[in-house]
Amino acid sequence: AQTVTQSQPEMSVQEAETVTLSCTYDTSENNYYLFWYKQPPSRQMILVIRQEAYKQQNATENRFSVNFQKAAKSFSLKISDSQLGDTAMYFCAFMKLFGGSQGNLIFGKGTKLSVKP
Amino acid sequence: DARVTQTPRHKVTEMGQEVTMRCQPILGHNTVFWYRQTMMQGLELLAYFRNRAPLDDSGMPKDRFSAEMPDATLATLKIQPSEPRDSAVYFCASGNSNTGELFFGEGSRLTVL
Numbered sequence A: 001a002q003t004v005t006q007s008q009p010e011m012s013v014q015e016a017e018t019v020t021l022s023c024t025y026d027t028s029e030n031n032y033y034l035f036w037y038k039q040p041p042s043r044q045m046i047l048v049i050r051q052e053a054y055k056q057q058n059a060t061e062n063r064f065s066v067n068f069q070k071a072a073k074s075f076s077l078k079i080s081d082s083q084l085g086d087t088a089m090y091f092c093a094f095m096k097l098f099g100g101s102q103g104n105l106i107f108g109k110g111t112k113l114s115v116k117p
Numbered sequence B: 001d002a003r004v005t006q007t008p009r010h011k012v013t014e015m016g017q018e019v020t021m022r023c024q025p026i027l028g029h030n031t032v033f034w035y036r037q038t039m040m041q042g043l044e045l046l047a048y049f050r051n052r053a054p055l056d057d058s059g060m061p062k063d064r065f066s067a068e069m070p071d072a073t074l075a076t077l078k079i080q081p082s083e084p085r086d087s088a089v090y091f092c093a094s095g096n097s098n099t100g101e102l103f104f105g106e107g108s109r110l111t112v113l
Helices: none
Strands: A003-005 A010-014 A019-021 A024-026 A032-039 A046-052 A064-069 A074-079 A088-096 A105-107 A111-116 B005-007 B010-013 B019-024 B031-038 B042-050 B053-056 B065-071 B074-079 B088-095 B102-104 B108-112
Touching: A003 A088, A003 A105, A010 A019, A019 A111, A024 A074, A032 A064, A032 A074, A046 A064, A046 A074, A046 B102, A074 A088, A105 B042, B005 B088, B010 B019, B019 B088, B019 B108, B031 B074, B042 B065, B042 B074, B074 B088
Parallel strands: A010 A111, B010 B108
Antiparallel strands: A003 A024, A019 A074, A032 A046, A032 A088, A064 A074, A088 A105, A088 A111, B005 B019, B019 B074, B031 B042, B031 B088, B042 B053, B065 B074, B088 B102, B088 B108
C-alpha cells in the first residue's frame, strides 16, 4: 500500500523568506502523480502544484516549486517570497493511476505553515 | 467559474438521525470522490466513482454509510444511523479520469451530538 509522510507537523517562516516543506512517499508503482494541496482556515482544498512521475523536470507555479527525487521517493515544496496569505495547512498527496487513469489521492498528515509579518 | 458544490455546508444532528450530503461535480468530470477529514485520521477516502460506477468504497463503513450517483450531476453520501464518531468534515471532489487533477468542494461540516 502507498503511504505519504510529512515529517514536519508545523513550520513558520518570515514574510518574504523562503521555506521548504518535506514529503516522502512509498510505492512500488512507476507511474503516478504527486500533488501539494493548500488548506487555509476556510478549509477549502486548493491545488498548489502537480508533478507527473514520468517527468524529470520539476514543476513550478509562480512562487511555488518542487524538488522531485523519484529514486529517493521525495517530493518537497519550496515557497519563495512567502506571503501572509500562504499561511495554511499544506498536504502532500500521491495518486496511483487506476487502469492508466486517475485514481485515489492518498494524503499525508499535513504541515501547518505560519507566515509571520 | 466551474466548481464542485456541496450541501449542506454545516449540519448539526442528533445521534441516530439520518444524514444526507450532496455533491454536484463540475460539468464534464467523470470521477467523483468522497473524503472525510478528522483531526485524528486526517483525510481518508470513503468512496470513488468513475462514470457513475463505484470503483472503491473500501474505506466506508458499510453498515451505516452509503454512496450513490443517481445521475452525472449528483453524488450523495448518506449516514444512517449517525453516531458522534461520524463528526467530521466531508469533502467531495471531482475530476477527469484522463488528467491528474481533482477539484474539491468546500466541504460539509457534520456534528453529531
